[in-house]
Amino acid sequence: xVQLVASGGGLLQRGGSLRLSCAASxxxxxxxxxxxxxxxxxxxxxxxxxxxxxxxxxxxxxxxKGRFTISRDNAKNSLSLQMNSLRDEDTAVYxxxxxxxxxxxxxxxxWGQGTLxxxxx
Amino acid sequence: xxxxxxxSSLSASVGxxxxxTCRASxxxxxxxxxxxxxxxxxxNLLIYAASTLQSGVPSRFSGSGSGTDFTLTISSLQPEDxxxxxxxxxxxxxxxxxxxxxxxxK
Numbered sequence: 001x002v003q004l005v006a007s008g009g010g011l012l013q014r015g016g017s018l019r020l021s022c023a024a025s026x027x028x029x030x031x032x033x034x035x036x037x038x039x040x041x042x043x044x045x046x047x048x049x050x051x052x053x054x055x056x057x058x059x060x061x062x063x064x065k066g067r068f069t070i071s072r073d074n075a076k077n078s079l080s081l082q083m084n085s086l087r088d089e090d091t092a093v094y095x096x097x098x099x100x101x102x103x104x105x106x107x108x109x110x111w112g113q114g115t116l117x118x119x120x121x
Numbered sequence: 122x123x124x125x126x127x128x129s130s131l132s133a134s135v136g137x138x139x140x141x142t143c144r145a146s147x148x149x150x151x152x153x154x155x156x157x158x159x160x161x162x163x164x165n166l167l168i169y170a171a172s173t174l175q176s177g178v179p180s181r182f183s184g185s186g187s188g189t190d191f192t193l194t195i196s197s198l199q200p201e202d203x204x205x206x207x208x209x210x211x212x213x214x215x216x217x218x219x220x221x222x223x224x225x226x227k
Contacts, residue, residue: 016226032180035216037164045156045164045207047216059214095163106211109175 002026006096011118015024016086020079022079022096022112030074031056035108036081048094049081050106064090076095086119093117122147124210126219132227137196143208148188152212155184155193158215158221159204167206168193200226 003057009018020036049070050059058070069082079096093116097108123146143153145208151171156164166175168184171191181196192213203226209217 044205044221045158045209045218047209047218050214050216061215100166100169104152104211105169107150107166107169107209107215108156108164109166111165115164 002110004096004098004110006017006094006112006115008095009094009115011120012086014086014088014119016119017077017082017084018086018117020083020094020096020115020117022081023081024077024098029072029079030103031075034070034072034081035097035099037072037095037097037108037111038090039095039114040089040092040115044094046092051079053117083117086117088119088121091117091119122149122165122210122212122217124208124217124219126206126208126222128216129220130223130225132225132226133198135200137198138222139198139202141193141224143186143191143204143219145189145191146212149210150213151187152210153184153186154193154211155182156207156209157175157202158207164169164207192218195224198224198226 006022051070055072067085072079093114095114096112098110100109125144152182153171155168160227164209174185205221205223
């Protein structure tokens, strides 16, 4: 079955760090660029980070730039998001999402189930 | 580029034609996707390139528009269409979503 499974969420204090993981199965991760998208409780979707299929190109939203780092290990079919200096406004469900194959197709055709990150003071 | 959806919510009867609008603050050609998120589930891609239906999506869904103004239409609303719908522009970084439109059954 083609799927993404996100993990690593939890409850932590403001200023803390957390590393999220996303495991891919049923397809070859190295073929696809990947993203993290988050959704605060009761709110809409916010794109967070992008990484190219090879891992040599990354982009981050201004709201997380300098604090979050996206990375991947194609040999292990996995994606990660290192989150540092966490703020209350980072509280959200974090989804890993696959960019559709093909140049320019920067939309998301496969989503993981999400992992909840709660930042509390 | 800001993406603005309207309305933020709507209530319609089964069988009604439903239209949701998404407006970009600058032209984005046809680099627009639509997603459906049913309660308690992950988003699901419905339409890309403004009007191309993703495989497996019912034909009652359609998209149109180019430049700054886009629409998602459900030709005959079904109970299983209760969801929040999001547009997303993808003509460059940052990728961004509209605020969502919640669709309910009257």
